[in-house]
Amino acid sequence: MKLLLLLLIVIFSGSISNVNADNTPDWVKNTAGWWATDAISEIEFVNAIEFLVNAGIINVSTSNDGKTSTEGIPDWVKNTAGWWATDAISETEFVNAIEFLVNAGIINVKNDIISENIPDWLKNNSSWLKAKTSTNTNFENFDISYLTEKINTCENCTVSINQHGFRGSEFLEEKSSDIYRIFAVGGSTTHGASLVNDDETWPAFLQQIINQKNLEIEIQIINAGIMAATTEREFEMISKKIVKFDPDMIIMYDGWNDSYNLPLEQSLDNWKSVCKLGNKQNFETIIIIQPILGSGNRILTDQEIYLLNTSKDNNIENLNMLKKYSSNLKELDKHCTKTVNFENIFDYVFSPVYVDLGHTSSLGNKIIADNVFYLLQNILIKDEISDSLHEINYLEYASISKNGIFAPNVDFKNKNFSNMIIKNSIFDMSDFTSVNLSNVILSNSRLYSVNFQNANLIGADLSNSNLSYANLSGLDLSDTNLSETILIGADLSNTKLGDMNFEGRDLSYANLSGLDLSDTNLSETILIGADLSNTKLGDMNFEGRDLSYANLSGLDLSDTNLSETILIGADLSNTKLGDMNFEGRDFEETNLNYNDFSYKNLSKSNFKEASFYESNLENSNLSKSIFINVDLTEIKNKSLKGTDLTEAVFSYSNLSNIEFPITSYQTNFNYAKMNESDLSDRIISGAYFGNAKMRDVNFENTDFSSRMKTYTFENRLDILELGPLELKDKLSRFPVVAPVEISVVNADVIVNAKIYNNFHDADLRNAQFKNANLEYVDFTNANLEGANLEGANLKNTYMVNTNLEGANLEGANLEGANLSCINHEICN
Structure with a gap:
């Protein structure tokens, strides 16, 4: 027997796990043959098969929860083993015999996934009951292996546009009488963009499904999706172009683009207009509210969770708008053939679906097509309109083995889980407030966004579990097994971590505020977007590290090495930065509030969309730096006094009512807001004020000469x-x-x-240019309505199409000026 078990263990170590009746390895068949020919005893056979079943090498669909029997094995089972060993019967029949032995208690199958006697409140939780009802199954074989899978879109997808401007193959504009023509209209999620091939868009899959059905009528599907289209553009295309192709039906698959770009009423009006047009032009209309990432009750993959939580708005506003669309479908039903909400079509699909916040993979498009066909089948074939959606084929995505507990989004407040074994479970977004989880074994589980507030996790085993975006704030985790857990976005603020090792861990977007990390090894730890405010970092070395979007506010980093550190989007408000070198750095979207940059060198740096609230920029070097779309109206003292603005860029920035330095050279103020600023008595050379807003600016006595x-x-x-x-x-x-x-x-x-200085297309209404030297200045297309140019030097100035309505030019020098201006007596 020892020799047999040794052989089995050696073979097992190189085997494929979780096999079933369709792919049982040959050496298992040999074991059956040895027993059938009395080469091994019955006890040895039972022990060996029991070992193989419990190891997952033979996968049976039954369990005896540890019950045992003293009865022997019936002769027919031994005969079955012998027949299978000689290929007289199928593998399925042999596995059925093994299942008989399990049910009879002769073979003892251990269940180390979940404990015995799981309480009813856990087994019959609301989410699991809903899943069973929705899929019409016992829903015990839900898959968790897909959660770590990633979608890789094709690099060189086939995207064909036909002569009519639609995606897909050519077709004749004139439709024969035996063709039922359907146009699929929508944005890039219908078009497919360059994320999928021509034959992998949902309209293409719909055509394939129809072609396989041998229907009595020929149905033609045309993909009329338009990149970034809203219902407004779609209605225009339908009314001006598609109607010429004699459509029998138009399906509008919408929601995502409109939620960004149009108010609710306008979207509803556009759908209603299409349906009314259909009633008038004799074509059917189906309005579908599309799913996007976060819709329905889908269990997201790790990749989908990252996409959702690292987007700027988490799709929240879009999801809320989609719900508003859905709540108005009954009103649209008065005008349309059918309206339907697809937000739940990916529920219980245990496979990656989304490639971004809204676009779906080839599989996702296939599922969309299945559901659209179900609607068509009801409307065209059964001649009825059903309110139900296509039944979810959960088993298509099920696992071959049973897992733990399925309980996402369930309220478990104050429940007692202590000492339970509930491995391989899904508890995404559930509420574990004040729950007793002491000594629980919850390994290999999904705990995304779970609220553990005031929970007891002493002695708990959460190893290899996904705790991304979970709330663990204030908990004692010193005796909790968190090895190999995913902690992206988790709230670990003010927790007791004991000797936890963060070396090499991914803590991006995690909340670590209030922790003492001075003796913690954070080498190679990923801290992108992490909240490190109010932490004790000790002698931390951040040289060359990526701290983009991290919260470093209020920290004393004066002795911290930040050379080559990536700080894009980081929060450095009220941070002590010591002698940090700011030259040539990228601070795009960085929060630099409440900092003293006076006399600092900030040259050649990127400050696009950065924040400088109450920061001191006086006497700083900003030469060749970029300040695109930056609000500088709330810098300390509203002053740039003494700063070097040479070749700096302030495009689209707000500098209204700011005090400027005495001199500036070749500074770019393109599209900047500079209303009411005081630029009098300055020397400005080579500045570009194109399209700038400069109403009521004071330029009196300023030298703009070339x-x-x-x-x-x-x-x-x-x-x-x-x-x-x-x-x-x-x-x-x-x-x-x-x-x-x-x-x-x-x-x-x-x-x-x-x-020279250029005010091309600038708004200079009521500007003060009294006694200013404007030699060679270009005012082409500028608006100088009501401006005061009294005593100004306008020698060789360009005033092509310049509006001088009501401008004061008394005593101005116009020698050599191009006066192709408008609305003034001096104009040619």
């Missing part, structure tokens, strides 16, 4: 081959440079250019 600048291109004789416009683009990205002279010294090209 300057000469020399550009040297070493060993660049190719510069001589550039045309005038190409050369200007080479010298500056914006029209503030005019080449005057080009010369060659050895192999170097020397370009002398005039640097």
Whole structure:
């Protein structure tokens, strides 16, 4: 017997686990043959088969919960084993015999997944009962292996557009009388984008399903999806284009794009308009509210959870809008053939579906098509309109083995789970407030977004479980097994962690605030988006680490090495940064509130969409830095006094009522808001104010006169081959440079250019330019209505199509100015 078990263990170590009657390994058959020929005893056979069953090598669909029997094995079972060993009967018949032995208690099957005597409140929880009802099964074989799977879309998907501008194969515009033509209309989720091939969009799958059914009528499906389309654009296409193709039905698959772009009433009106048009033009209409990531009761994959929780709005507003659409479907039913809400079609589909917040995989599109066909079948074939959706084929995605407890989104407040074994379970988004989980074995489980507030986890085993975005705040976890757990986004604030090792763990977006991490090994730990506010970091070295979107507010990092640290989107508000080098860094979307940057070098850095509330920027070096879409109206003292703005970019930023430095050179204010700012008595050269909002700005006595600048291109004789416009683009990205002279010294090209200021298309209504020097300034298309240009030097100024209505030009010098302006007596 020892030799047999040793052989089985050796074979088992290299076997494929979880086999069933269809793929049982040959060596299992040998075991049956040995017993049938008395090469091994009955006890040895029972012990061996019991070992194989409990190890999961033979997978039977029954359990005896540990019951045993002293009865012997009936002769027919031994005969069955012998027949199977000689291929006289099928594997299924042999496994059926093994199941008989399990049921009789002769073979003892251990169940180490869940405990015996699980209480009714857990076995019959609301989510499990709903799943059983929805799938019309016992729902015991739910799969959890898919949760870690990822979807990889095709890199070079086949995307064909026919002569009519629709995705898919060619078709004749003129429709024969025996064809029933259906147009599938929607956005990119209908079109398929470049995420799937032509034959993997839901309209393509719908055509394939129809072709397999041998229907009495020929149904033609045409994919009329448009990238980023809303119902407004769809109605326009239907009324102006699709009606010319004589449609018999139009299916609108919508919701996601409208939820971003249109108010509720407008979407409802667009659907209603299409349905009314259908009644008038004699075509049927189906309105489908599409599912998006977060819809229904789907158990999300780890990848889908990450997509949902790292998006800026978590799809919350979109999901709420989709519910509003659905609540108005009864009203639309008065005008449309059928309206339906698809939010639950992916419930109990244990496979990855979403590739982003709304687009679905090939499998997802197939499921959409199955459900659409079910609607068509009711309408066209059964000649009836059903309110029910296509029944979920849960077994298609089921596991071959039983798992633990299925209980997502259930209220378990104050329940007692102590000492239970409930491995391989799903408790996503359930409420475990004040639950007793002491000594529970909850390993290999899904605990996404579970609320553990005030729970007792002493002695609990949560190893290999997914605790992403779970609330563990304030708990004593010092005696909890959290090895190999996923803690992305988990709230670990103010917890007692004991000797927990975070080395190499992924703690992105986790809340670690209030923890003492000074003696914790965080080497190689992923901290993207983590909340580290009010933590004790000790001598932490963040050199070269990625802390993008992390919350570092209020920390003293003056002695922390932040060289080469990635801080995009990080919260550095009120943070002590010491002598940190800010030059050449990327601070896009970074919160830099309440910091003192005075006399600091912030040059050549990216501050796009960064925040500077109450931060001191006076006397700082901002040269060549980017401040796109930044609100600087709330910086300390509203002052940029003494700052170096040379070649800095402030496009789309708000600098209204800000105090500027005395001089600025080649600064870009394209589309900036600068209303009511004081720029009097300044020296401004080579600035681009194109499209800027500058109403009521004070430029009195400011010198805008042009300057000469020399550009040297070493060993660049190719510069001589550039045309005038190409050369200007080479010298500056914006029209503030005019080449005057080009010369060659050895192999170097020397370009002398005039640097001038440009107010192209700027709003300068009521601006004050009294006594300003505006020589060579370009005011093309600018609005100077009501501006005061009294005593200004407008020599060689460009005023092409400039609005001077009500402008004061008394005493102004207009020598050499281009006066192709409008609305003033001086204009040509």
